[in-house]
Amino acid sequence: MEQPWTKRQRPDRLERRIEFADYESTRLFLERLNELSEKQQRYPDISFGRTYVNLTLRAEPDDNPLGDAEFSFATAVDALGN
Amino acid sequence: MEQPWTKRQRPDRLERRIEFADYESTRLFLERLNELSEKQQRYPDISFGRTYVNLTLRAEPDDNPLGDAEFSFATAVDALGN
Numbered sequence: 001m002e003q004p005w006t007k008r009q010r011p012d013r014l015e016r017r018i019e020f021a022d023y024e025s026t027r028l029f030l031e032r033l034n035e036l037s038e039k040q041q042r043y044p045d046i047s048f049g050r051t052y053v054n055l056t057l058r059a060e061p062d063d064n065p066l067g068d069a070e071f072s073f074a075t076a077v078d079a080l081g082n
Numbered sequence: 083m084e085q086p087w088t089k090r091q092r093p094d095r096l097e098r099r100i101e102f103a104d105y106e107s108t109r110l111f112l113e114r115l116n117e118l119s120e121k122q123q124r125y126p127d128i129s130f131g132r133t134y135v136n137l138t139l140r141a142e143p144d145d146n147p148l149g150d151a152e153f154s155f156a157t158a159v160d161a162l163g164n
Contacts (some may be wrong), residue, residue, distance in 0.1 A: 023119075023120075023125060027116060034109060037105075038105075043105060043131055043132035044131075045129065045130075045131045046129065046130055046131070047127065047128065047129040047130075048127075048128055048129075049125060049126075049127045049128070050125035
């Protein structure tokens with residue numbers, strides 16, 4: 001399967017953009033993402049408009065390389081669907 | 083009262099950053115903002131992390147100057163509190 005996340009540096013982070021058909025789909029995705037964040041106590045930076053969501057997931061702490069925690073969270077986000 | 087929005091150009095837009103004490107406060111603000119957006123059918127660009135929300139409100143259509151519609155929505159956002 002295509003890996004939909006882009007790895008970027010300074011600081012190390014994973015980014016993904018997701019497009020939605022309408023605002024309702026966007027809102028439902030954000031609700032599922034909220035539940036995941038609260039469960040894992042992990043809060044990515046999120047940008048969204050009516051029909052898109054951009055996610056940025058930084059390594060914690062910021063200056064460390066990306067590790068299992070980040071890739072595991074990214075996979076969990078992918079499982080939320082869109 | 084201080085006008086908390088910053089007017090920017092190219093494209094014309096209003097921007098505001100709001101800080102919150104914790105994720106719960108951020109989430110509750112986003113819920114109120116969602117209700118306002120659905121009621122007014124107006125969807126600003128929103129960036130948020132655990133304890134902040136950045137809002138960008140563009141003129142509609144993009145190439146027009148900011149008008150009453152934008153300032154009215156901005157005032158409604160301010161009334162949501164934080």
